[in-house]
Amino acid sequence: MRNKETICVQGAYEPKVGEPRVAPIVQSTTFYYETLDQMADLFDLKADGFFYTRLANPTVDYLEKKVALLEDGSGAMACSSGMAATTLAILNVCNAGDNIVCSNAIYGGSYNLFSVTLKKYGIETKFINPDAPACEIEALIDDNTKVIFGETVANPNIIVLDFEKFSNIAKKYGILFFVDNTLSSPVLCQPKKYGANIILHSSSKYLDGHAVALGGVVVDCGNFEFKGNKRYPEFNTPDESYHGLVYADLGSTAFITKARAQMMRDMGAMMAPQNAFLTNLGMETLHLRMKKHAENAAVIARFLKDNPLVEWVKHPSLKEDPYYELGQKYLPNGSTGMMSFGLKGGLDVTKKFISNLKLIANVTHVADVRTSLLNPASTTHRQLPESALIEAGITPNLIRLSVGIESADDIIADIKNALSNL
Numbered sequence: 001m002r003n004k005e006t007i008c009v010q011g012a013y014e015p016k017v018g019e020p021r022v023a024p025i026v027q028s029t030t031f032y033y034e035t036l037d038q039m040a041d042l043f044d045l046k047a048d049g050f051f052y053t054r055l056a057n058p059t060v061d062y063l064e065k066k067v068a069l070l071e072d073g074s075g076a077m078a079c080s081s082g083m084a085a086t087t088l089a090i091l092n093v094c095n096a097g098d099n100i101v102c103s104n105a106i107y108g109g110s111y112n113l114f115s116v117t118l119k120k121y122g123i124e125t126k127f128i129n130p131d132a133p134a135c136e137i138e139a140l141i142d143d144n145t146k147v148i149f150g151e152t153v154a155n156p157n158i159i160v161l162d163f164e165k166f167s168n169i170a171k172k173y174g175i176l177f178f179v180d181n182t183l184s185s186p187v188l189c190q191p192k193k194y195g196a197n198i199i200l201h202s203s204s205k206y207l208d209g210h211a212v213a214l215g216g217v218v219v220d221c222g223n224f225e226f227k228g229n230k231r232y233p234e235f236n237t238p239d240e241s242y243h244g245l246v247y248a249d250l251g252s253t254a255f256i257t258k259a260r261a262q263m264m265r266d267m268g269a270m271m272a273p274q275n276a277f278l279t280n281l282g283m284e285t286l287h288l289r290m291k292k293h294a295e296n297a298a299v300i301a302r303f304l305k306d307n308p309l310v311e312w313v314k315h316p317s318l319k320e321d322p323y324y325e326l327g328q329k330y331l332p333n334g335s336t337g338m339m340s341f342g343l344k345g346g347l348d349v350t351k352k353f354i355s356n357l358k359l360i361a362n363v364t365h366v367a368d369v370r371t372s373l374l375n376p377a378s379t380t381h382r383q384l385p386e387s388a389l390i391e392a393g394i395t396p397n398l399i400r401l402s403v404g405i406e407s408a409d410d411i412i413a414d415i416k417n418a419l420s421n422l
């Protein structure tokens with residue numbers, strides 16, 4: 001297999017003679033065939049090909065293959081957003097009456113999806129502190145637990161997932177282990193190496209990297225045995241809505257085939273070809289960007305840590321950080337450009353600081369080339385009840401900083417200036 005740098009640049013796109021050198025945008029909802037039989041074979045999954053963009057499109061396909069290669073997966077499915085990817089991946093295995101055991105330190109949008117929306121459809125989520133001992137996590141598992149869910153680096157609390165602990169539990173009970181790898185990207189972490197079965201990305205973040213295209217990707221690591229696993233009867237019985245196909249018979253592509261054939265077919269949250277093109281383009285420099293994001297973040301975390309006006313800083317690059325060891329274990333080449341910190345003096349000081357900044361922008365976005373920040377308690381997490389905020393460790397003064405790839409000196413100068421004018 002090629003190295004990550006090469007996959008980022010050239011991915012799975014191999015043009016034939018006379019075809020565009022750059023993976024083109026195929027802006028067509030539909031595809032032409034000469035005979036009915038040709039098309040019937042596609043519907044039966046007997047042949048590979050495109051017939052309707054809701055299910056597959058060449059531009060989207062290049063992106064899916066690139067992400068699958070980077071994550072060493074058996075296949076991937078690109079969706080209209082990260083939330084769509086998470087929703088379809090969960091619904092691919094959970095029905096009413098099923099449950100998810102989930103780290104409580106996850107992206108606010110995923111927390112809402114699990115705790116409010118999925119609950120309305122009868123899917124329960126049992127949240128747990130990701131640092132809880134294995135026995136406490138195991139105690140939440142029952143016969144209807146279909147997914148164990150965590151984030152490589154949890155946003156906004158910058159907690160590094162103890163992969164080994166979670167994957168051992170998942171293996172012991174034969175449960176799928178889902179990992180949202182958005183904030184590290186496959187360049188800095190390959191969760192499959194640490195036991196993940198399904199990987200999720202909000203490609204709106206580092207994969208695109210330029211804040212221009214919303215999207216999400218579900219990756220099947222191809223390493224979960226559905227065949228005969230009684231926890232997943234839907235994978236072991238014929239799908240009457242798909243010609244009696246038994247997904248477990250497909251082996252390493254069981255999950256992703258079912259996700260596309262059922263979930264994407266019925267819910268239609270496909271990534272648009274235009275967005276796949278932009279994401280593909282962004283990903284051509286992912287390896288360079290991630291290196292710089294991680295380098296800059298380490299420099300800025302150190303600067304903040306040593307500043308007397310700063311109350312606390314969380315970033316796994318800091319030796320003092322409680323997640324330093326886990327960071328070294330799972331993210332040895334850098335963890336993420338994301339960090340969080342709090343200023344002494346609470347929310348008023350925080351507000352003044354943010355309005356003093358000139359280079360660093362206050363935006364509802366993270367993980368693009370431009371340095372940005374956000375105060376979750378007053379924005380992304382404001383719908384959460386106070387008890388959930390406390391449980392997730394989100395204090396009112398928490399500033400989530402997404403370090404970009406500008407000059408670290410200029411970023412620090414902006415922070416210094418904002419601090420000196422408090």
Ligand SMILES: *Cc1c(COP(=O)(O)O)cnc(C)c1O
Pocket residue numbers: 081082083084107109110151155180182183201202203204205214215216
């Ligand atoms: C942003 C984000 C999501 C949701 O992705 P969208 O593309 O905004 O729908 C999911 N997980 C994590 C970790 C994120 O940062």
